[in-house]
Amino acid sequence: MTISGGCQCGSVRYELSAAPERVSICHCRDCQKSAGAPMVAWAMAAKESFRVTAGAAREVNSSGDSFRYFCGQCGTGLYYINETHLPGIVDVQLMTLDAPEAFTPGAQVQTAEQAPWMAHLSGIPAFKRYPGMD
Ligand SMILES: [Zn+2]
Numbered sequence: 001m002t003i004s005g006g007c008q009c010g011s012v013r014y015e016l017s018a019a020p021e022r023v024s025i026c027h028c029r030d031c032q033k034s035a036g037a038p039m040v041a042w043a044m045a046a047k048e049s050f051r052v053t054a055g056a057a058r059e060v061n062s063s064g065d066s067f068r069y070f071c072g073q074c075g076t077g078l079y080y081i082n083e084t085h086l087p088g089i090v091d092v093q094l095m096t097l098d099a100p101e102a103f104t105p106g107a108q109v110q111t112a113e114q115a116p117w118m119a120h121l122s123g124i125p126a127f128k129r130y131p132g133m134d
């Protein structure tokens, strides 16, 4: 099994040789800030199953022993490594997979920092495209 993914501009490409061990959604403040988004979905994979196949991601030390990797061309956040808290693991940003719909998150973590309105999304109007363009 090969699972592929990459950044939005295509400069950085990666592959996983095995399915992610776990998929979860993180609501922590670091994820919010680095993604500029309310949450990030992560696919946790064994480090030996992961390899970058094109380009090279840039590294940023986001806090403590946390390293986030992103495309230096287009800014897409790609993966995360923390050898202290997650030894042997690469956390891949789920939505950068070529077929992210193949995996479903099984848990939400760090909900202590979640945006207060996140729990109520199903209660606000939703449009397939934009209002009036459905
Ligand atoms: Zn890119």
Ligand SMILES: [Zn+2]
Residues within 6 Å of the ligand: 026, 027, 028, 029, 030, 031, 032, 040, 110
């Ligand atoms: Zn997080």
